[in-house]
Amino acid sequence: MAIKTIDFLNGCLSEELKEVLASVASDLGDAIIDMDALEVIPLKGAMTNEVFEFNWPTKNGDVIRKVLVRIYGEGVELFFRREDEVRTFECMSKHGQGPRLLGRFTAGRVEEFIHARTLSAVDLRDHEISALIAVKLREFHNLHMPGPKNVVLWERMRNWLSEARRLCSPKDTSIFCLNNLDEEINMLEKELSGTYQEIGFCHNDLQYGNIMIDEETRSITLIDYEYATYNPIAYDLANHFCEMAANYHSDTPHVLDYSKYPGLKERQRFARIYLSSEGNKPSNAEVEQLVCNAERFTLANHLFWGLWGIISSYVNQIDFDYKEYARQRFQQYWLRKAALLDSFNSPQDVVKVTHEGNACCI
Structure with missing residues (x-):
């Protein structure tokens, strides 16, 4: 189920993430994101992080841009070093494996949405x-x-x-x-x-x-x-x-x-x-x-x-x-x-x- 942004933004979406999303949208050639038009869809099955699909209309309005936002789980630093994991993520992307890293914020990151x-x-x-x-x-x-x-x-x-x-x-x-x-x-x-x-x-x-x-x-x-x-x-x-x-x-x-x-x-x-x-x-x-x-x-x-x-x-x-x-x-x-x-x-x-x-x- 898609969640309209207002409650989610007020409760979970930090100003830092909003800035990162705006930067990602700009890098992808989109207009500035209208936060009221943003859709947030929680993706089930993750057990370490919380994962969401974020959607917004592109400039012409006919195409929907999709990105994946990963919110790091509590206590993950006990399992692995996040910097090592991000370095692996970036290296995998260079190898043509997996999604691209689009942006980072304190509590998580924005990734390319794989259409698969x-x-x-x-x-x-x-x-x-x-x-x-x-x-x-x-x-x-x-x-x-x-x-x-x-x-x-x-x-x-x-x-x-x-x-x-x-x-x-x-x-x-x-x-x-x-x-x-x-x-x-x-x-x-x-x-x-x-x-x-x-x-x-x-x-x-x-x-x-x-x-x-x-x-x-x-x-x-x-x-x-x-x-x-x-x-x-x-x-x-x-x-x-x-x-x-x-x-x-x-x-x-x-x-x-x-x-x-x-x-x-x-x-x-x-x-x-x-x-x-x-x-x-x-x-x-x-x-x-x-x-x-x-x-x-x-x-x-x-x-x-x-x-x-x-x-x-x-x-x-x-x-x-x-x-x-x-x-x-x-x-x-x-x-x-x-x-x-x-x-x-x-x-x-x-x-x-x-x-x-x-x-x-x-």
Whole structure:
């Protein structure tokens, strides 16, 4: 539903943002924006920021200009450095990836509005769309971004664990076993780094709402780079597979349904297309190894987003049950840990391990 501006402007739209919008309009060749003619449409599904579509008529009045305004969520500085994220955003734009940055203000930024459709939860299971995502993901991982090419995952998880302990009540600290997670993170780093891992520039948040498709060209665009860093590529595949259990536009957006986690053939298909996307012909063993690695990295994904959920429950005001979301992610970690990390498991054994149901284990 479109919101006429007056209430929104008085309540949320700062003078600074009005000035930025006027500057953006001028840069785009439009007339000065009539704030009474501005339409603001909230876009659902974001869980870190609040995102809005802003529309206004252009000079001739027959064309509507659209931009995306992102209002930064509360407490995001605990998850990542905003300046790093903006630098990544600008670099991605130069690479022809994602929207252009049009303007910045203290509480957020204005971005180019991409005229493409944001995917739905169902789209991730569509074979054609999934294949397009696999090809795009390989391209994304091969981007050369500035800065060191070091794995960030483990340091970030330790930092988040420290923040979660600082914020949590004694009850939540006990419920989520936060005092024992140092050992789990150390163990995972050792277990998952023990064999060769290809490192690439990973998106790290491959939920359907961060993937867009142009219906005419069938091109895929990955958006929202808050968490993007160098990491093992298997971690990104694991993240994408885990996100298939979510539907953030349902009546219960925090509830995860692991019966929708992709089956073995679906994961193998994705991995084969991913490895084949540059004209390569991967062997069955290479495909199986990538699927195996991705399955193991689901454990790191569960801890990562579990910690994110705990912290968000204390600092973010978005209407989302972060704590219950965290409980489900930790639950999956403890349910699957033994099967996925058994030292006697071969890659063939690992990829056959399926996600359990939602029986409570914490």
